[in-house]
Amino acid sequence: MRVIKTVPEMSEEAARLRREGKRISFVPTMGNLHEGHLSLMRMAKPLADVLVISIFVNPLQFEPGSDFDAYPRTFEEDLKKSEPVGVDIVFAPMESDLYPEDFQTTVEVAEVSKGLCGDFRPGHFKGVATVVLKLFNIVQPHVAIFGEKDYQQLVVIKRMVKDLNLNVEIRGHPTVREKDGLAMSSRNQYLSPDERRRATRLYRFLKLAKEHYGKGEHKAAPLIRMVKEGLAEDSSIKVEYVSVHDLETLKPVDDIVRPAVMALAVHIGKTRLIDNIFLGNNLTQRRNDRKEQ
């Protein structure tokens, strides 16, 4: 496993691999690797000759006043976790290398960046799209994997790739969960033991909504109400949004007639958590993903 810390070195290595006809798979991360990240890497490994991951806490996607400074940075541990899953290259650029002082170019994916987290984290998806495009141009992957926990992010990236005619295949990986259902996230470690226990409520009520959907409730409003009420039973959980969206366009959905995603964001204490669950035929979505490529 090789660690590359500069943009020119990574660009040259990617160009060399491409010239040699090697396939490159890519998992971009902000480090602080957990089992969720490692699952993405295991998925990426057999898809290519060379597995590249990036570790970069991207300032552009943190809103002012958010947890950029507090975001956990655990580089040495990350390296130890990456090696056994078969990572070939860890690309860990410096901030000043990706964003020199006169940097001024951003990418905006307008429609799918609206709603859900987009309404509460202004500029977040612009920051995500911009850094991912930069990383794609540097790493030149054939295929890149993103977790479905950040579902809006996955849709933003897919849309950007289509709209900008990028030659990279985007695959989603199902959300990896703790045994009690909590979606894995670097931000879970901000939770106190008490908050951590309360946080299981998120997935519990998402699953309940999916059950009711499965039993024939295809209206979004009662499903949303059910989840909101379930979360409200715990007064320490502050709901930011619970909503149902078309799986592809992310437009809000009233009647669930096409594959949809129910997504939520809450604050527990000082920690913001998100989660989601697919409603409708997920297999259709998976198949579409493959067809798109």
Next chain:
Amino acid sequence: MRVIKTVPEMSEEAARLRREGKRISFVPTMGNLHEGHLSLMRMAKPLADVLVISIFVNPLQFEPGSDFDAYPRTFEEDLKKSEPVGVDIVFAPMESDLYPEDFQTTVEVAEVSKGLCGDFRPGHFKGVATVVLKLFNIVQPHVAIFGEKDYQQLVVIKRMVKDLNLNVEIRGHPTVREKDGLAMSSRNQYLSPDERRRATRLYRFLKLAKEHYGKGEHKAAPLIRMVKEGLAEDSSIKVEYVSVHDLETLKPVDDIVRPAVMALAVHIGKTRLIDNIFLGNNLTQRRNDRKEQ
């Protein structure tokens, strides 16, 4: 010479050329080719194995109410002019192919898109940056040529390429002029014979300013005043702006101590014309261009 009209076909051809180790040079145009375009192509030809040009009138870079519909489209004549200069591939995509209905991603190069034309054509450089990025991703050129007549556009593209870590070399080509000095432009044909005659005043006074600069006038204000007064002698010329800018950052300049560009935009009748001239050591700029690559 091959004409390619779809994105997938062009993408595949570019990928094939890349696999074969071929170098690709690229001149994006909006068609209606004149000697200016052809000079860019002649410059591009010896830089690569395959010369690709694109012909696409990009709706995204026309502001509402501008001349998008009236813009001259002369595809058959363009093909006839391209072949003798050695163009290998003419990429002429359909609008619906580059911008399908759900298209929603744009690129913004913030600072250098401000001032000059950016103040008078809102959204113009966003449209330019977006289509050029798409064309780069489809055509996958090693080197691309842009005319210096649209100097702000050239700076926007260079900045985007740096900021997004694109692996393409951008070269400027000196403005090609008619015998009487008028910068070549597809929009010149909008001019009546009388307006056409009056339009020579633009370059005449830019040259005069450069002469005075050469004689030691290194303050921008008196040079700008001289050009504005010279243009104002003809009441049919409506000045939009005359200004002096740093050649690289495009920031307005008061004292010309580094290479600078004096740029102007005017309306003559219904036609908007732009032109510019370099002040300071152009050779330095040219050398810097090469060093950047």
